[in-house]
Amino acid sequence: MHAVVSIKQVPDTAEVRIDPRTNTMIRSGVPSIVNPDDVHAVEEAVRLKERFGGKVTVLTMGPNQATAALREAISYGADQGILCADRGFAGADTLATSYVVWKAMLRITRDEPVDILLCGRQALDGDTGQVPPGVATRLGWPQLTSVLNIEEIDFECREVRVQRLVEGGREIVLSRLPAVITCTRDLNTPRYASFPNMVRAARYQPTVWDKVALDIAEDDPNIGLRGSPTIVSKVWAPPPRQRPDAQRIDGSDPDRAAAELAAVLAALVPDRIAGGQPLAPIAISAGGEEEGPR
Amino acid sequence: MTAPAPTRGDAPLDFSDYRGVWVYVEHRGGTPAPVSWQLLGVGKQMADEIGAPVSAVVIGSQVRHLADEATAYGADSVYLVDDPVLANYRTQPYAEAVATLIRKYKPEIVLYGSTIHGRDVAGAVATLVKTGLAADATQLSVDPSQGNLLQASRPDFGGKLMSTILCKRHRPQMATCRPGVFPMPDRDPSREGAVIEEPLGLAEDDVPTKVLEFIPETRHVDLSNAEVIVSGGRGLGGPKAFEMLFDLAEAVGGVVGASRAAVMAGWIPYQHQVGQTGQTVRPRVYIACGISGAIQHLVGMQESDIVIAINSDPDAQIFRTADYAIVGDMFKIVPALTARLRRMQADGNGQGEADGLERGSRQRSQSVAKGRPEIAADGSPAEADRG
Numbered sequence: 001m002h003a004v005v006s007i008k009q010v011p012d013t014a015e016v017r018i019d020p021r022t023n024t025m026i027r028s029g030v031p032s033i034v035n036p037d038d039v040h041a042v043e044e045a046v047r048l049k050e051r052f053g054g055k056v057t058v059l060t061m062g063p064n065q066a067t068a069a070l071r072e073a074i075s076y077g078a079d080q081g082i083l084c085a086d087r088g089f090a091g092a093d094t095l096a097t098s099y100v101v102w103k104a105m106l107r108i109t110r111d112e113p114v115d116i117l118l119c120g121r122q123a124l125d126g127d128t129g130q131v132p133p134g135v136a137t138r139l140g141w142p143q144l145t146s147v148l149n150i151e152e153i154d155f156e157c158r159e160v161r162v163q164r165l166v167e168g169g170r171e172i173v174l175s176r177l178p179a180v181i182t183c184t185r186d187l188n189t190p191r192y193a194s195f196p197n198m199v200r201a202a203r204y205q206p207t208v209w210d211k212v213a214l215d216i217a218e219d220d221p222n223i224g225l226r227g228s229p230t231i232v233s234k235v236w237a238p239p240p241r242q243r244p245d246a247q248r249i250d251g252s253d254p255d256r257a258a259a260e261l262a263a264v265l266a267a268l269v270p271d272r273i274a275g276g277q278p279l280a281p282i283a284i285s286a287g288g289e290e291e292g293p294r
Numbered sequence: 295m296t297a298p299a300p301t302r303g304d305a306p307l308d309f310s311d312y313r314g315v316w317v318y319v320e321h322r323g324g325t326p327a328p329v330s331w332q333l334l335g336v337g338k339q340m341a342d343e344i345g346a347p348v349s350a351v352v353i354g355s356q357v358r359h360l361a362d363e364a365t366a367y368g369a370d371s372v373y374l375v376d377d378p379v380l381a382n383y384r385t386q387p388y389a390e391a392v393a394t395l396i397r398k399y400k401p402e403i404v405l406y407g408s409t410i411h412g413r414d415v416a417g418a419v420a421t422l423v424k425t426g427l428a429a430d431a432t433q434l435s436v437d438p439s440q441g442n443l444l445q446a447s448r449p450d451f452g453g454k455l456m457s458t459i460l461c462k463r464h465r466p467q468m469a470t471c472r473p474g475v476f477p478m479p480d481r482d483p484s485r486e487g488a489v490i491e492e493p494l495g496l497a498e499d500d501v502p503t504k505v506l507e508f509i510p511e512t513r514h515v516d517l518s519n520a521e522v523i524v525s526g527g528r529g530l531g532g533p534k535a536f537e538m539l540f541d542l543a544e545a546v547g548g549v550v551g552a553s554r555a556a557v558m559a560g561w562i563p564y565q566h567q568v569g570q571t572g573q574t575v576r577p578r579v580y581i582a583c584g585i586s587g588a589i590q591h592l593v594g595m596q597e598s599d600i601v602i603a604i605n606s607d608p609d610a611q612i613f614r615t616a617d618y619a620i621v622g623d624m625f626k627i628v629p630a631l632t633a634r635l636r637r638m639q640a641d642g643n644g645q646g647e648a649d650g651l652e653r654g655s656r657q658r659s660q661s662v663a664k665g666r667p668e669i670a671a672d673g674s675p676a677e678a679d680r681g
Contacts, residue, residue, distance in 0.1 A: 013590075094429075098421060126450075127571060128429035133385070133417030142502040143385050145414045161506070165565075166383075167322060167409055169510040176502040185564065229426030229464040235457045238449065238593060243601065243617050251604065251622015258630035261602065262638060264618060265546060265631075268579050268600055269522055272547040 001054030001155050003045035004108060005078065005118045006101055006135065007038040009062055009069035010125040034069045037120025039076070041183040043190040044150065045118050046077035052155060054115075055079045057108060061089055061100050067206055075193035075201035082108070086210040088218075091225035094126075098134025099222045103214040105139060114178055115155055121146055121182045129182070136180035144175055145182045153177075309402070309441060312465040315341040315348045316373075316401040318392065319364055320411050322383070322508075324357050328478065328519065329407035331367040333471055335479030337405055338368045340436040340444075346402065349373060353391045355381040358489075365487040368479050372487060373399065377494035382505035383411055387496050389418035395492060396423050401466045403436070403444050408470035416470050426461030428469040432574070432593075434476075444469065449570045449593045474518040474574045475597070515549060515565040517573045522548030522581070525568055525595070526556055529584020529605060529624065533561040538628050539583060545635040551575065553591045569594035583624045587612030604628065 011030045019026050045056040058073040060066050061084040070081030084104050092100065108114055122129035136143035146165040151172070153160045158177040163170050165184060193201070211218065221227055251257045315337040320327040334350060341348035350364030350372045361372040375391040392415065396404065406412035408430040420427035428446035437443045444467040447458045461467040517523060524543040526536055536550065543550045551568040568575055569591040580598035585591060587610055595601070596615055603616035604624040613619040620627065
């Protein structure tokens, strides 16, 4: 069994602050993390390896700092890490990124067959979820997005059955292998790194592939900024909607606050509260005493 | 005339072959997703601005009725691929059907819902036709002075920033767009439009996947269509406290939502998440319990008609977006409110039924227009003698 996991290093958006004057992200001091969904993809690959034997390869495109993300994956039990790094890759949107990941997949499969490509469902920073479908389409592999559970996988018959999240429920899908699977956080609970793996990760040097290694020509129009149809033209901080005429309800007496709120709700959504009749039998403003409903 | 290839630099590009705004009609087994019609509404506005038609793309099996619906919701024409192979949504045949239509009829703009389904198909289509795809747009506009350039804006970096995405050198320009953000257009069943049918050209054996079963969500979380949402955040302190929100939601006929913090903590499943990385909602009433009001959350709920916030921290950000601000202990207030509503219901059952629904919808349009006037104008709670 050979599983490849495509991961992304992202800024921890919980820590990202915005410079209010320039509307740009304050990058300094913002920790980089492995995209949270991707951690679940690594975990799933390592579990497959533990069940079936074989190997887990982790792949990422990014600057040299992305080595840290590969090391983290190694610490969770991945066997090898590959960093696709080249100045020509900079500025890539999802289409150009999927091209490079696809090229890397071609190189990996040339050396040894791949049974499954696991990715996180979407990245914390861009939130697009577009790279895995792009890679799957380029590879001509089926894509199974938002997978909640791998129910059965058979590397002999080359079939996988998954449960995936869809609008209004879940769906059981049977697919040929190799396939691209995008992982949700429901799929598993990632483990903590074991001590030996942490030691190994700390010293691990990933394989680095540049354009030449990936068989990408110097003037290939599909990479980096040139290969990116989309550009970000404008960035601004959204003003939160203000509601200047807000009404305060004193919450120090819970029963009284509840009575006032019930009256508010009865007026706002009468059809929901009392079978169609707005009921407002409670004095909410005057006096201290509270009337019960009739 | 041939399709222009992407070029370097500022060489002028000729996109005169490309015309019209398309909307991908998402459905499950013939039941349409509301976002499809919402996008027809905004799609028509943009099409009018550039003097082009708006069209719907309907892919499926036995879905001709969706073509009629799309026409009723404003489509000037409908592209229909109807084939038994398309009975269930599957990426490959659906994406190839859309890509084939795009190559043949060359739309200028294609919009999809940024649902699981919409993202799944759009990502594949963009790769097949090699064009740009903006993700999860919450604002759309088109600039006729710049070659009908689509400006797709979206929250970024966890909702802390908005960015505008452009696709200058490729056509079509594509975007997935948030459900619940764009209003539903009027439905006019008397409208007429052309239906252009295309064959699929794929056999079942060409498709590498099979849908074996659909399991509807038992505790169904339909946040985007909910009229009342009771939402909980970090302040709840744990999963158990959500039970009181479910109780309140049941009492008001609502649905339970959650902030990202509560979902990340594992207190409640992701399907409940409201906000930038969850769902965008615009209910009549949004009750935020123990939610601090991070921008990531606000972008997902600030279009609610009325926001009621309960929080023990008087400085919580959520109060700035609230119409009703209750500083207090939600662990006491929420159960008390639920109990009170239940008693009111027990007492109110049997009084004027049908009238209420009509009344409710009227009130909704009022509240959308003016914010919060109906409390004073209509059955003011301060007038204690009603009923």
